[in-house]
Amino acid sequence: xxxxxxxxxxxxxxxxxxxxxxxxxxxxxxxxxxxxxxxxxxxxxxxxxxxxxxxxxxxxxxxxxxxxxxxxxxxxxxxxxxxxxxxxxxxxxxxxxxxxxxxxxxxxxxxxxxxxxxxxxxxxxxxxxxxxxxxxxxxxxxxxxxxxxxxxxxxxxxxxxxxxxxxxxxxxxxxxxxxxxxxxxxxxxxxxxxxxxxxxxxxxxxxxxxxxxxxxxxxxxxxxxxxxxxxxxxxxxxxxxxxxxxxxxxxxxxxxxxxxxxxxxxxxxxxxxxxxxxxxxxxxxxxxxxxxxxxxxxxxxxxxxxxxxxxxxxxxxxxxxxxxxxxxxxxxxxxxxxxxxxxxxxxxxxxxxxxxxxxxxxxxxxxxxxxxxxxxxxxxxxxxxxxxxxxxxxxxxxxxxxxxxxxxxxxxxxxxxxxxxxxxxxxxxxxxxxxxxxxxxxxxxxxxxxxxxxxxxxxxxxxxxxxxxxxxxxxxxxxxxxxxxxxxxxxxxxxxxxxxxxxxxxxxxxxxxxxxxxxxxxxxxxxxxxxxxxxxxxxxxxxxxxxxxxxxxxxxxxxxxxxxxxxxxxxxxxxxxxxxxxxxxxxxxxxxxxxxxxxxxxxxxxxxxxxxxxxxxxxxxxxxxxxxxxxxxxxxxxxxxxxxxxxxxxxxxxxxxxxxxxxxxxxxxxxxxxxxxxxxxxxxxxxxxxxxxxxxxxxxxxxxxxxxxxxxxxx
Numbered sequence: 001x002x003x004x005x006x007x008x009x010x011x012x013x014x015x016x017x018x019x020x021x022x023x024x025x026x027x028x029x030x031x032x033x034x035x036x037x038x039x040x041x042x043x044x045x046x047x048x049x050x051x052x053x054x055x056x057x058x059x060x061x062x063x064x065x066x067x068x069x070x071x072x073x074x075x076x077x078x079x080x081x082x083x084x085x086x087x088x089x090x091x092x093x094x095x096x097x098x099x100x101x102x103x104x105x106x107x108x109x110x111x112x113x114x115x116x117x118x119x120x121x122x123x124x125x126x127x128x129x130x131x132x133x134x135x136x137x138x139x140x141x142x143x144x145x146x147x148x149x150x151x152x153x154x155x156x157x158x159x160x161x162x163x164x165x166x167x168x169x170x171x172x173x174x175x176x177x178x179x180x181x182x183x184x185x186x187x188x189x190x191x192x193x194x195x196x197x198x199x200x201x202x203x204x205x206x207x208x209x210x211x212x213x214x215x216x217x218x219x220x221x222x223x224x225x226x227x228x229x230x231x232x233x234x235x236x237x238x239x240x241x242x243x244x245x246x247x248x249x250x251x252x253x254x255x256x257x258x259x260x261x262x263x264x265x266x267x268x269x270x271x272x273x274x275x276x277x278x279x280x281x282x283x284x285x286x287x288x289x290x291x292x293x294x295x296x297x298x299x300x301x302x303x304x305x306x307x308x309x310x311x312x313x314x315x316x317x318x319x320x321x322x323x324x325x326x327x328x329x330x331x332x333x334x335x336x337x338x339x340x341x342x343x344x345x346x347x348x349x350x351x352x353x354x355x356x357x358x359x360x361x362x363x364x365x366x367x368x369x370x371x372x373x374x375x376x377x378x379x380x381x382x383x384x385x386x387x388x389x390x391x392x393x394x395x396x397x398x399x400x401x402x403x404x405x406x407x408x409x410x411x412x413x414x415x416x417x418x419x420x421x422x423x424x425x426x427x428x429x430x431x432x433x434x435x436x437x438x439x440x441x442x443x444x445x446x447x448x449x450x451x452x453x454x455x456x457x458x459x460x461x462x463x464x465x466x467x468x469x470x471x472x473x474x475x476x477x478x479x480x481x482x483x484x485x486x487x488x489x490x491x492x493x494x495x496x497x498x499x500x501x502x503x504x505x506x507x508x509x510x511x512x513x514x515x516x517x518x519x520x521x522x523x524x525x526x527x528x529x530x531x532x533x534x535x536x537x538x539x540x541x542x543x544x545x546x547x548x549x550x551x552x553x554x555x556x557x558x559x560x561x562x563x564x565x566x567x568x569x570x571x572x573x574x575x576x577x578x579x580x581x582x583x584x585x586x587x588x589x590x591x592x593x594x595x596x597x598x599x600x601x602x603x604x605x606x607x608x609x610x611x612x613x614x615x616x617x618x619x620x621x622x623x624x625x626x627x628x629x630x631x632x633x634x635x636x637x638x639x640x641x642x643x644x645x646x647x648x649x650x651x652x653x654x655x656x657x658x659x660x661x662x663x664x665x666x667x668x669x670x671x672x673x674x675x676x677x678x679x680x681x682x683x684x685x686x687x688x689x690x691x692x693x694x695x696x697x698x699x700x701x702x703x704x705x706x707x708x709x710x711x712x713x714x715x
Contacts, residue, residue, distance in 0.1 A: 004085065008105035009278040011068075011114070011347075013081050015101055017061040023455075025087040029053060029063060032082040032100070033071040047121040047197035048184035054119065054351075055456045066116065067107045068125055068186065068193050080104040110191065111335065111345040115260070117237035119351050121184075122214065124235040125193040162194065162233070164202040165217040171202065185220070192220055194233040209254040209299060211241040217259055234259045242352055249304040249352055253332055256298075260346070264338035269295065271335040274302055276310035278331055278349070302330055306354055315382045315454045316356050317461045323358040324382065327351070365467040367444075372427040374446050376467050377412075379420030381452070387411070387421050389451035391462075393431050396451070405431065407448075423448070423465065436497035436560075436567060442474045477501075477558065481572025485580070487521075488540065488554040488572050492529040501558040501567050503531065505539045510556075531556065535576050538622040542595040545665065549575040550595060584647075584669035588631045594651040594665050596623040603663060608653050611635030627651065631669060645671045 003021035007014045017027075030038035031051065041051055050069030054062045065072065067079040081103060088096035116123040162185065163172045175185050184195030196203065196216045206215045215236040222229055236259045243250045256267050274293050275281045286293060289310060292303035304311070311328030331349045338344070364377040387409065390402045399409050406429040413419045425432065425446065433445040450463045475495035482489050492503075503510040503522075510531070515522035518539070521532040533539060533554050543551040553573040557566055583591040594617075596603050605625040608617055615634035617625035631638070631647040639646045646668055653663035 004099055004101045006101060006103035008103075011066065011107045011116070012278060013065045013067075013079070013103055013105050014278065015063040015065075015081075015083055015103065017063070017085065019060045022061065022087055025089060026091050026093060027061070028086045028093060028096075030084040030086075031065075031069075031071045032084055032102075034073050038084050039071060043120070044182060044197070047199075048179070048182050048195055050118075050121065050123060050184065050195055052118050052120050064118070066118075066123060066195075067105070068123070068188065068191065070184065070186070074188055077106050078104050079107055111343045113341050113344045115235055115237075115344065115346045117346075117348040117350075119349060121195050121197050122216065122235045122237045123184075123193065123195045124233050125191045126220075126231045126233060128187070128190055128192055128229075128231075161221045163219045163221070165219070166202065166204065187222060192222060192231050192233070194218060194220055194235065196235060198237075198239070205239070206236070206257070206259065208257040209252075211252060211254050212239050213237060213257060213259070214239050215259045232262075234262070236260050238348065242350075244306070244354060247306045249302075249306060249328070249354065251302040251304070251330065251332075251350060251352065252299050253301075253334070253348060254299045255334065256336070256338075260344070261338060261340075264340040266339045268337045269334070270337055270343065271333070272300060273333045274330060276328060276330050278329075280333070300332060300334060302332065304328060304330065304352075311352075313382055315385050315459075317454070317459050318356045318358070320461060321358050322361060322461050322463065323356050325356055326354040361463055363463075363465055363467060365469060367427075367467075367469040369469070369471055372471075374423070374425045374427060374432065374444065374467070374469065376423045376446060376465060377420050378423065378450060378463060378465060379412075380414075380418045381420065383417040383419065384455045385419075385452050386455065387450055388453050388460075390423075391449040391451070405429075421450070423450075427469070427471065434497075436474055436476075437470060440472055440474045440476075441470050442472075442497060444469045444471060477568055479556075479570040481554070481570070483535070483552075483572065483574030483576075485577070487532045487534055488552065488574060490531045490554065490556055490570055490572050492531070492556075492558075492570065494527055494529065498558055498567065500561045502561050503529065504557045504559050505533070506541075506555065507557075508539060535574070535580060536593065536595070536624055538624075540623070541598050542623065543573075543598050545597075546575070547578075549577050550581065552576050578667075582667050582669070584671070589628065590631055590636075590647070590649070590667075590669050591626065591628050592649075592651065592665075592667050593624050593626045594663075597663070600653075600663060603653055608651050608663070610649050610651060613652075625651070643673055645673060647671075 003018045005016050007016070029041045031041060031049070032038050039045070041053070046052060049071070050066035052064040063083060065081045067074070069081065071081070073080040083101045085099040085101065086093060086096040087099070088094060110125070110127060112127050114125050161172055161174055162178050162183070163170050173181065173183075178185055182197050182200055184193070186193045198214050200216070202218070203214050203216055206213050213236045216234065218233045220231050220233045236257055238253055241252045243252075256264075261267070272293070272295050273280050274286070274291070281289070281291070289308050290305050291308065294301040294303070306326045307313070308328075311326055313324045313326050316323050316325045329349070329351050331347065334346045336344055361378060362380070366375045366377060367373060368375055387399055389396050389398055390407060390409070392402070392405050392407065397405060402409060406425050408424040410422050411419055412422060423446070427444045433447065435443045435445065437443050446465065446467045448465050450465055451460060452463065453460050474497050477492050477495045477498045479490055479492045481491070508514070510520070510522060512522055518537065519534065521530070523530045535552050539554070541553045541555060543553060551573060553571055555569070555571045558568040559565065560567055581593045581595070585591070594605070594608055596605055605623065606617065606620045608625040609615060610627060610629065612633070612635035615627065615629055618628045619626040629636075634649060636647050636649045639648070648666065648668045650667070651663070651665040652661040654661050
């Protein structure tokens, strides 16, 4: 059939353009008349000349022409339409390729009155009949026709005149004025025609049985020989009447509505047929598709299950959400006879689109762990969707450029036209986020956003794709620790999971700036992290005392830089020599440093005292208190032996109101006696006592006792 094909459908011609051939091209349409002149189509010309252009069924383009369209060539029962199509890759239509398609169709026998409700216009054509006399023609007609006749008679020199009847007034237009206003008027050898766009100024909305119709009530006058003839060119088309119930489309069309049946008193249905895409369906075909056609006294009803054969789903977007709408183009042909017009044929072409329904997309992770390849499938999509961009780490790139970032994309099409998209990228790509999970597992996270476009509407939507693959390839950091006389050391060997882990000591971040502030050492050469902390530091924990020294521990935690979750704990513990805490100076000065133990969280180092509680520390930190005093002060006791002089004191901590210490650190300073000197010592004799007379007062107190035992006093 090639890129352009045609089909005859009664009094309509359809020309279809292949979506695959004309994809990504800019198009213009022109109709070529019998003189070879190409008339370019726009929306206004199409609606007044009897042409319709639609995009249907996933970008297929359809052109329809009425048998009575402006540039149709009518010859007996055949009408011919020639369509010129220009296709270009640029909107300015430069270097456009031209396709010419001419098609001829036989039209069926005309009814006295034929009404066509196309999607963009309403059309009525009436058989031309010449009465015996003007008087006979006018007699017995409606009053508004009689009133319109003088207006037509006053314009005897004109070829055309149309009078629109509205509730408040009548408005007469010459053919040139009507054409400028968007109306299409024409005559053939046998018919008079009026074509009205739905947006025309003289249309009225009329309700019948709850259904809204767009109507035009008009009288068309034309001269034939010496007569002025008038025909009723009323037309009405339903603009709603579609409901959705229980996954079913219900299309209702009232019969014999007032604008089309004025003056008639009896009606008889002759034929009611329905179909899809202008193809009539038999009762058997409708039953196989589960369609229902109902005809009652006042209305015709068509019921179509949503999703049934004959329609199709198309992609839609609502508030950024991906979804779909079901679209079907049914039509209805109703022929009836009445006692005014005789036979009327009413053809209604309807485009029905169901409300938006959200459709969830499946994101499937088919990653190949052995090949270390992320492989993610996104779908299903309808054929009208195309992947155009990928956003990677905030940068949006076209699909064709994504390969430069390590991303491969390809499309998988299925027999029913639907498709999925596959995204592939290596685990080791820089844009893949790598996180430690637990034990020896690492999580590889793909986080991209796919941007899609819908044809032919050019709507866009985005699909975030976040998938995680767990791989057993984690290498955790390890550590070794040691101490010297003044520092505790930790040497951490990096693994492959701790690139974004941060060192913390007691929930305190060990940054280079913080390390410098506290005189710590922090060095990282990419493979190892070396940390050294002075043994007397506020970030060192002291756990117990012993004669051999004090146990000091440095606890280091590696935390996730984003979540601050604990990832790995290391520690080093050493027994510090007592000499690190006490200094006994030769001049009798003692410097003692007391440390806060782990078990005494509420201990305030500034409240530590010596035996003499007036002696308080001269230097206080969060975990240490340093005293400096002379051995002859602060309650220091002294002991001697033959070679040593020993001074002893204690650092004490009392809770308020309690005289029993909860912290007691006893310490001694020993001074060696290096030389012994014998010193002769004797006491000097005192002179004997002597009594010298003197004067003074003497107070005496006497008690009497009952015996010489002096046990009981006399009363």
